[in-house]
Amino acid sequence: MKLHISHIAAYAPGLESLPDWQRWAAQSSPPLPVGDAVPALGEMPALQRRRLDRAGRLALHVAWQCQPQPEPAVPQVFASRHGDVGRTYRMLEQLASEGSVSPTQFGLSTHNAIAAQYSIARAFTGNYAAIAAGTATAEAAVTEAQGLLADGAPAVLVVVYDEPLPEDYAGFDPQPQAAYAWAVRLVQAGPDDAGFSLSAEAIDANGAAGDPPVPQGLLALRFLLSNAAELVNHSGQTRWRWRRH
Numbered sequence: 414m415k416l417h418i419s420h421i422a423a424y425a426p427g428l429e430s431l432p433d434w435q436r437w438a439a440q441s442s443p444p445l446p447v448g449d450a451v452p453a454l455g456e457m458p459a460l461q462r463r464r465l466d467r468a469g470r471l472a473l474h475v476a477w478q479c480q481p482q483p484e485p486a487v488p489q490v491f492a493s494r495h496g497d498v499g500r501t502y503r504m505l506e507q508l509a510s511e512g513s514v515s516p517t518q519f520g521l522s523t524h525n526a527i528a529a530q531y532s533i534a535r536a537f538t539g540n541y542a543a544i545a546a547g548t549a550t551a552e553a554a555v556t557e558a559q560g561l562l563a564d565g566a567p568a569v570l571v572v573v574y575d576e577p578l579p580e581d582y583a584g585f586d587p588q589p590q591a592a593y594a595w596a597v598r599l600v601q602a603g604p605d606d607a608g609f610s611l612s613a614e615a616i617d618a619n620g621a622a623g624d625p626p627v628p629q630g631l632l633a634l635r636f637l638l639s640n641a642a643e644l645v646n647h648s649g650q651t652r653w654r655w656r657r658h
Contacts, residue, residue, distance in 0.1 A: 417602035422478035423595035426450040438638040446591045468497045469527045471594035472574040479596040488540040489570045491528040492554035502579040549648035551633040572596045595634045616652045
């Protein structure tokens with residue numbers, strides 16, 4: 414399926430506007446975003462906004478930029494390798510020291526909680542999904558979107574986000590760590606629309622390329638923002654191929 418991007422948004426510390434990201438993507442070796450900045454997320458009511466940690470603010474900021482007006486008929490795919498891992502880690506610390514955790518914090522730590530907060534804030538009662546697929550999380554999100562479009566959805570909002578793992582966990586992930594979020598509103602491309610496709614093929618895991626200089630999700634964003642003809646990402650025994658049309 415050929416996909417067309419009708420809206421795109423991204424945010425990371427130091428990269429807060431689309432021109433910032435376009436300049437980042439144009440570099441031969443884009444730097445890893447670093448910093449602690451978070452978006453203000455003024456669009457969301459303060460009572461709900463206070464329930465979000467950094468991961469949630471990143472994700473919902475870019476979602477709102479792609480959907481300035483509510484779209485009840487447009488399904489959403491939220492995708493993150495680790496979800497709201499900072500909140501989860503604090504809960505584990507609390508469990509170890511106190512023997513119990515807050516039910517509210519537990520409810521907000523589940524992998525679909527950020528998507529749920531967005532649906533509540535936008536009064537959305539339609540279909541949304543929360544996806545985690547390791548290093549292929551961005552690819553899995555777009556694959557899910559393709560299925561929804563093939564099933565008749567007029568468009569799909571895809572939101573990909575992550576934040577660095579806590580120090581105790583970081584050593585178990587060889588990929589670089591960064592706080593970032595990006596969102597695209599995807600539609601099926603018409604005959605005259607610029608677009609891209611995504612496909613997968615099985616490979617020998619031993620032949621996969623080494624770890625990238627930035628998270629794999631940011632490599633996908635770089636492809637979407639650039640004029641590159643192709644991007645090949647590896648995840649386990651799968652080779653993912655992004656192609657521009």
